[in-house]
Amino acid sequence: MTTGTLTAGRTRFRLPRKQIPVLATLALLLVMYGIGVSQYTAFSNVQVIFNVFIDNGFLLVVAVGMTFVILTGGIDLSVGSVVAMTAMVSAALLQDGMPAALVLVIALLIGPTLGLLMGCVIHFFEIQPFIVTLAGMFFARGMCTFISGASIPITDGFWTSMSQERIGNPRGNFVSISVLIAFVVVAIAAYTLAYTRLGRNVYAIGGNPQSALLMGLPVARTRIAVYTISGLCSAIGGILLSFYTLSGAPLIAVGMELDVIAAVVIGGTVLTGGAGYVFGTVLGVLVLGVIQTLITFDGSLNSWWTKIVIGGLLFAFILLQRLIGIRYK
C-alpha cells in the first residue's frame, strides 16, 4: 500500500504492482543464466536452454494446469500421481498390444475424469480442496502399483518415434516434440486466461468467491472446470513423461506436486488466488530447470542442494509478494 502511493506521487510511469513478482522472476532467471554463462563456457550454448525445456516439458504442462487451480484459490495435490498413473496406464495398454491412437485417447481421458470428480466433490460437498485432492493423489498412486509393481517399458513405434524425433538440426540445436506440445498448451492456457470468459471467471472466483457468486458468475461450473483442466494437463504431462522416459514406473514423479506448486509460486501466482499469469509459471519452471542445470554443471554440489535452493527461493518470493503488498486473505 505505502509503496504504491509513494511512487504514484513521484512518477507517472511506474511498474504495475501486480507484475512485480513476474518481473522479479524474470530478473532472477536472467541473473542465474548470466552466472552460468560467466562460470562455464559450455553454458552459453543455446542447446543448454533447449535441454532445460526438453527435460522439463512435462513439468511445464502440469504447472500450467496447477496455475488455473491456484488462481481460483484452490490447490491440486494429485498432479504428480495422475502424471504417473497416465504414464503407467499407457505403458500397460501398449504392452497389451492396443493401438497407439486408442491408448492416447484413453490415457488423456483418465486425468480429466478424476479431476472432474474431485471438482464435484470439492464444490458440492464443500470439502477442502486440499483433502479431496490428497485422496485423489492416494487413489492415483495406488492405481499405479495396482496396475504393476514394476516398471513397464514402452516399445511401441509411435512412442519411440515421438521420443526420438528431433526438431531442428539433429546434430546441432534441437528440441523434442514434447517441447512443442508444451508450448501449444502454454499458448492455449494463456489465451484462455486472458481473453475468454472462463479465464475472467477464474480470476473473479480467486479474487472473491462471494462477489463472483453475487455477480452471477457460474462459480460451480468454473470451479469444477479448473480441476478438470488440471487433470487434463496432468494427463498430457503424463504422456509427455512417457515419451521422455519410454516407460511407465509406479514410483515416477513422486513429490512432483511440490515442484509444480513451487514453480507456480516462484512464477508470481498468489496462493490465495486472483493474481498471476501463465507466463510467470513458465518462468518459474525455467528457474527450477536452470537451478538443476547449474548444479549439474558445477559437479561438486550434490543433488540435495537443489531442494535447499528451491526452498530458499520459495521463501524469497513469498516474502517479496508480502513486501509489495499483495494482500493475503
Next chain:
Amino acid sequence: MNDAMSRYRAITGHRLFWPAAVLFVMLAANTIYRPGFLSIELKDGHLYGTPIDILRLSAPLILVALGMTLVISTGGIDLSVGSLCAISGAIACMYISKQPDQSSLGVVVTALAMAMGVSLVLGAWNGVLVAVIGIQPIIATLILMVAGRGLAQLITEGQIITINSEPYRAIGLGHALTLPLAIFIALAAALLVAAFTRRTALGMIIESVGGNSMASRLAGIRSGRVIFLAYVISAACAAVAGFMMTANVSSADGNAVGLWVELDAILAVVIGGTSLAGGRFFLSGTIIGALIIQTLTTTVYAMDISPQTSLLFKAVVVIAVCLIQAPAFRARFSRRRRNSPPPAPVADKPKEQVPA
C-alpha cells in the same frame, strides 16, 4: 420423537461415533478374515500380537498428529513435519555414529537434546513465518518441507547412517511393563498435550484463535504467540516421532524417514473430526484417526497387498470419512431433518474453501 430415537441420535451425533465406528468395523473385518488377528500372547515377559504391533507402529503417527491437531486448530497446517522427522532422526543418528561408545546413555541423551534443539529452532522458524511475517501456513511450511529434505540429506551426506546403540534403539523397540515403550511415549505426549490444553485455558485460546484470529486478538488474546507456540509444539512432536522412526530401524535415511507422514497426520486429524478450517479440536479423535490409518496399513500388509496399493484403500477411507463429516453431504442425504435449513450455498462459508 420417542426416547430410543433421541438416544440413537445422541450416539450417532457424538463427534467420536463415526471414527470409532470405522475403527471397529476395520478390526471386526480383520478378525473375520483372520481369526487370530486379535490374539495376544506373552513371550519373554513382553506382549506380542497384531493389536500390539498396531499400537507400537502408530506411536510416531499419533505424536505427529497431536502437534498437527493444535496447528490445524489455529487455522493453519504444518506440511514440514515429515522433513522435521528426517532432520531430527538424522542429527541424532549422525551424532551417535560419530561417538566411540554408541551405547552410552550420556551420548544418546546429548544426541536427543541436540536434535530436539534444532527441531525447536525450525519449529520457531515456521512459527515466525506464519505468525510474525503473516505468510499463509500451507506455503510457509512448504518451504521447510522442500528445503528440510535437502537439509536432512546434507546432514547425512546423502548416506544411510546406521548406528548400533542400545539405548537409542529402545525408543522404538524397547519394552516397559510388557508393552512397547513407544506406546508409553505417545501416551505421555498425548496426556501432556491434553493436560496443557484442556486443564488450562490454552486449549480454549487456541480454538478461539482458530475460530477467528482477529476477534480473539481484539478480545485480548495474543494470537501471534498462540500460533507461534502451536508450530513449536508441532515441531517438538515431530522430532520425537523422528527419533522413534529412526530407532525402529537403527538407521537414518534423509530421503525416506517420515515420507508422507504429514499427509497421514493431516488425515488422522481430519478423520478425528477437527475441521481443516480451524476452530475446535479433538485430541481423542486424532488418536483414533491415527489408529485407523495404522490399522488400515497393517491390514493391507496382512492381506499380502503391495504397500503402495494400500494408498487406494486410504483414498477410499479419506473420501468416505470426509463425506460423512461434511455438513453439505449430510444435509443432502439425511431426509429426516426436513425442518433444518437447506444446504448453505458455498459462498456463505468462504473459510471452508481455503484450506490454509
